[in-house]
Amino acid sequence: xxKVTQSxxxxxxxxxEKVFLECVQDxxxxxxxxxxxxxxxxxxxxxxxxxxxxxxxxxxxxxxSVSREKKERFSLILESASTNQTSMYLCASTAGTATxxxxxxxxxxxxxxx
Amino acid sequence: AxxxxxxxxxxxxxxxxxxxLSCTYDTSESDYYLFWYKQPPSRQxxxxxxxxxxxxxNATENRFSVNFQKAAKSFSLKISDSQLGDAAMYxxxxxxxxNNxxxxxxxxxxxxxx
Numbered sequence: 001x002x003k004v005t006q007s008x009x010x011x012x013x014x015x016x017e018k019v020f021l022e023c024v025q026d027x028x029x030x031x032x033x034x035x036x037x038x039x040x041x042x043x044x045x046x047x048x049x050x051x052x053x054x055x056x057x058x059x060x061x062x063x064x065s066v067s068r069e070k071k072e073r074f075s076l077i078l079e080s081a082s083t084n085q086t087s088m089y090l091c092a093s094t095a096g097t098a099t100x101x102x103x104x105x106x107x108x109x110x111x112x113x114x
Numbered sequence: 115a116x117x118x119x120x121x122x123x124x125x126x127x128x129x130x131x132x133x134x135l136s137c138t139y140d141t142s143e144s145d146y147y148l149f150w151y152k153q154p155p156s157r158q159x160x161x162x163x164x165x166x167x168x169x170x171x172n173a174t175e176n177r178f179s180v181n182f183q184k185a186a187k188s189f190s191l192k193i194s195d196s197q198l199g200d201a202a203m204y205x206x207x208x209x210x211x212x213n214n215x216x217x218x219x220x221x222x223x224x225x226x227x228x
Contacts, residue, residue, distance in 0.1 A: 033215065033216075040123070042221050045216075058215065094214065102216075
């Protein structure tokens, strides 16, 4: 069964901490994504990557960075966590562009910044 | 940027009845894909149904079907014979052809009453 695995289901961090959210997929997908999900706002794209070491900004990249050193792993980094980054974070992956494939999602990490 | 609008934050349906969730989108593209995702309390996003814009025939997956109106930029989801397990958040999503990043609506929370 294909999978996208997010390392933590729940996470509590302090303001100003550096936070790493990890995502691993086992489907050999080229494309990986980080979204944050907030009530009433749906899913908003933070960053995505279409290849190793490649990254593109999404709609809300401020305060975040990403790393993709290996094809299967895509990390989201909060350089200095703030309370307004308390949210649900979803990782997803998909195969190449000209397909009608949807995404495969991880189960999400609920991050609370105190 | 493309936008996806779900105008119903919450919907309710009686078990075994039919419910329709609305979605509209804004795009200047002619080729694209549309999706409905389900997010149950487990938080795992599940692809329910997909539609290619070039196909006039509406997609159907068992009890789930769509009404795709390309000119009106409308993509509603019909759930027939609703079951308790259908209770979830439902997200409408748009993806441009040959482009990876997907745009989501704000979601509709569906309650199924026994």
